[in-house]
Amino acid sequence: MIRINLAPASTTKSSSFTLPGFNLGLLFGGLALLLVLVLGGWWWSLSSEIKRLNTEIAENKKQEEQLKVVIAEGERYRRDKEALERRVNAIDLVARQQARPVYLMDALLDQLPKDLWLTRMEEKATQLKFAGNTYSSTSLSDFMSNLKASGKFKDVDIVDAKQDLTKSPRLITFEVIARFEP
Numbered sequence: 001m002i003r004i005n006l007a008p009a010s011t012t013k014s015s016s017f018t019l020p021g022f023n024l025g026l027l028f029g030g031l032a033l034l035l036v037l038v039l040g041g042w043w044w045s046l047s048s049e050i051k052r053l054n055t056e057i058a059e060n061k062k063q064e065e066q067l068k069v070v071i072a073e074g075e076r077y078r079r080d081k082e083a084l085e086r087r088v089n090a091i092d093l094v095a096r097q098q099a100r101p102v103y104l105m106d107a108l109l110d111q112l113p114k115d116l117w118l119t120r121m122e123e124k125a126t127q128l129k130f131a132g133n134t135y136s137s138t139s140l141s142d143f144m145s146n147l148k149a150s151g152k153f154k155d156v157d158i159v160d161a162k163q164d165l166t167k168s169p170r171l172i173t174f175e176v177i178a179r180f181e182p
Helices: 022-095 099-109 136-149
Strands: 116-124 127-134 151-165 171-180
Touching: 022 171, 116 136, 127 136, 136 171
Parallel strands: none
Antiparallel strands: 116 127, 127 171, 151 171
């Protein structure tokens, strides 16, 4: 038997939930697959970056070891250079100041009497101190007169003069100060 419904279609809406026309399992599966691919790509990029950085660190350590030798050689060169510069400066200073002691000794030798000898000579700032021995006070007086008369020694004065009466011959020990102006 065949039935035909001639009644109009019902216009009442039903409040029932209807599923969409596509499968949500496939959607979430695709999203999970996409998440796995993104995380896998991120992990792969991080691991390749780690490998690259480890390689770079190893190369830098090799280069550091090579440069340590160069740095040590440079430091040794710098120390040697500074020592050499100190020596050159000392030689230069001695060379510049060499004329004064030569003039001083030359001027002093011309003023020494025969029976007087110097045992010590000190220079502090501009003052000279001569210490020595003689057998006669006349020689000491002649020495001081000669220093004054030379014109190169100024402010000549006797500081100390002692004669040892217990010894024979009687030796006079003296100290004289003066300023040298070449």
